[in-house]
Amino acid sequence: MRKNKNKRQPAKRKAASQTQNSKRPCSDSPKRTENPQLTPFEIFFKEIEKFSKLHMKDRDRVQEILQSMQKAGSKTLQVISDFDMTLTRFEYNGKRCPTCHNILERSDAISSDCKKKLQELLDKYYPIEIDTKRSVEEKMPLMVEWWTKAHELLVNQKIKKDGLAEAVKDSEAKLRDGYQYFFDHLNEHSIPLLIFSAGIGDILEEVIRQTEVFHPNVKVISNYMDFDESGVLKAFKGELIHIYNKKEGALLNTGHFQELRTRTNVLLLGDSLGDLNMADGVQDMENILKIGFLNDKVEERKQSYLDSYDIVLIKHETLGVPNAVIRFLTDSN
Numbered sequence: 352m353r354k355n356k357n358k359r360q361p362a363k364r365k366a367a368s369q370t371q372n373s374k375r376p377c378s379d380s381p382k383r384t385e386n387p388q389l390t391p392f393e394i395f396f397k398e399i400e401k402f403s404k405l406h407m408k409d410r411d412r413v414q415e416i417l418q419s420m421q422k423a424g425s426k427t428l429q430v431i432s433d434f435d436m437t438l439t440r441f442e443y444n445g446k447r448c449p450t451c452h453n454i455l456e457r458s459d460a461i462s463s464d465c466k467k468k469l470q471e472l473l474d475k476y477y478p479i480e481i482d483t484k485r486s487v488e489e490k491m492p493l494m495v496e497w498w499t500k501a502h503e504l505l506v507n508q509k510i511k512k513d514g515l516a517e518a519v520k521d522s523e524a525k526l527r528d529g530y531q532y533f534f535d536h537l538n539e540h541s542i543p544l545l546i547f548s549a550g551i552g553d554i555l556e557e558v559i560r561q562t563e564v565f566h567p568n569v570k571v572i573s574n575y576m577d578f579d580e581s582g583v584l585k586a587f588k589g590e591l592i593h594i595y596n597k598k599e600g601a602l603l604n605t606g607h608f609q610e611l612r613t614r615t616n617v618l619l620l621g622d623s624l625g626d627l628n629m630a631d632g633v634q635d636m637e638n639i640l641k642i643g644f645l646n647d648k649v650e651e652r653k654q655s656y657l658d659s660y661d662i663v664l665i666k667h668e669t670l671g672v673p674n675a676v677i678r679f680l681t682d683s684n
C-alpha cells in the first residue's frame with residue numbers, strides 16, 4: 352500500500368489534494384478560524400459549505416441534528432463507517448482504487464487464471480450492485496452469489512496468512528486525505544469507531560495497521576478469513592456480510608452495541624444505500640447524522656442519496672467534511 356504520508360509530508364499532501372479540486376480552499380484536517388461575529392454553527396456551515404461537492408437536501412435538518420448532538424456532548428457519540436470507497440479513495444489520478452477484495456485478487460497470491468475469473472465476476476456483478484433500476488430485493492441473491500463465488504475462488508488459491516501484509520503493501524489502496532486527523536482525533540477523544548465492511552476484515556485491518564491508525568477505539572465487523580494450522584486459507588468465518596445485509600450483520604453484534612449503549616448519537620459514513628443499515632443495532636438511538644459519498648453513476652443515483660443521506664459528497668475524495676463534523680462536536684464540549 353502506498354501510504355498517503357499526510358503527517359510526515361504536508362507539502363506533498365497539499366499538492367495531491369489540490370489536483371483533485373483546485374477550487375477547494377478547505378483543509379482536510381480542519382483548523383479553527385476564530386471570528387467573534389459568527390456563532391459556532393455559522394462557522395461550521397461556512398467551513399463545510401466551502402466544499403463545492405457537498406449537497407444537502409435539508410440544511411435546517413442537518414443543523415437540528417447537530418444541535419442535539421452538540422448539546423448531548425461527545426461522550427454520547429459513536430462513529431460507524433463503511434470502509435471500501437468511504438474511508439478509502441474511489442479514484443486517484445483518474446484511476447480506480449482497489450477494494451479489500453481487489454487488493455487480494457490483484458496480488459501475487461492469486462494465479463493469473465483465477466485473477467481472470469475474479470475480474471469476470473467483478474465485471475458482471477458490480478454493475479448490478481450500483482444499478483438503480485433493480486430493487487434491493489432483486490439484487491440481494493445476486494450479491495450473495497458474487498461474494499460466495501469470489502470467496503470460493505479465493506479459498507481454492509490456498510492463500511497464506513503471512514502473505515497478506517505484502518499484498519497490502521504492494522497495493523494501490525489509499526485512505527482518503529484527512530484520514531490521520533479522522534482516526535487520531537476520534538481516538539484522542541475516546542470516541543468509538545466501528546468500521547462495518549462487506550470487504551475482507553484481515554485485509555482491512557492490515558490497511559489501517561500499515562497506515563498506523565489502528566487505534567484501540569477501532570472495532571471492525573467484516574468477513575474474516577479462517578486459516579488452518581499451517582496458516583493456509585481454508586474458509587471464511589461466520590455469516591457472510593455483503594453490501595445489502597448490514598442490518599443482519601448489525602443485529603448479530605448486539606454485544607458491541609450493548610457496550611456502547613450510552614453512546615446514543617451516531618455519525619454514520621457510507622457510500623452505498625446498504626450502508627444506511629449499519630446503525631440498526633444501536634440501542635436507544637437519539638440522533639444520527641448520515642454522510643454519504645456518491646462516487647459512481649452520479650446522475651442516476653443523486654436523488655436517492657439526497658433522500659437518504661443528510662449530507663452527500665459527490666465525487667469528493669477527502670474526509671474533510673466528516674472531520675469538520677467531528678471537530679465541531681468535540682470542540683463544543
Ligand SMILES: Nc1ccn([C@@H]2O[C@H](COP(=O)(O)O)[C@@H](O)[C@H]2O)c(=O)n1
Binds near residue numbers: 433
Ligand atoms: N468480490 C468482491 C465483492 C465485493 N467487492 C466490493 O467490496 C465492497 C464492499 O465493501 P464495503 O467496505 O464497502 O462494505 C463493495 O463495494 C463491492 O463492490 C469487490 O470488490 N469484490
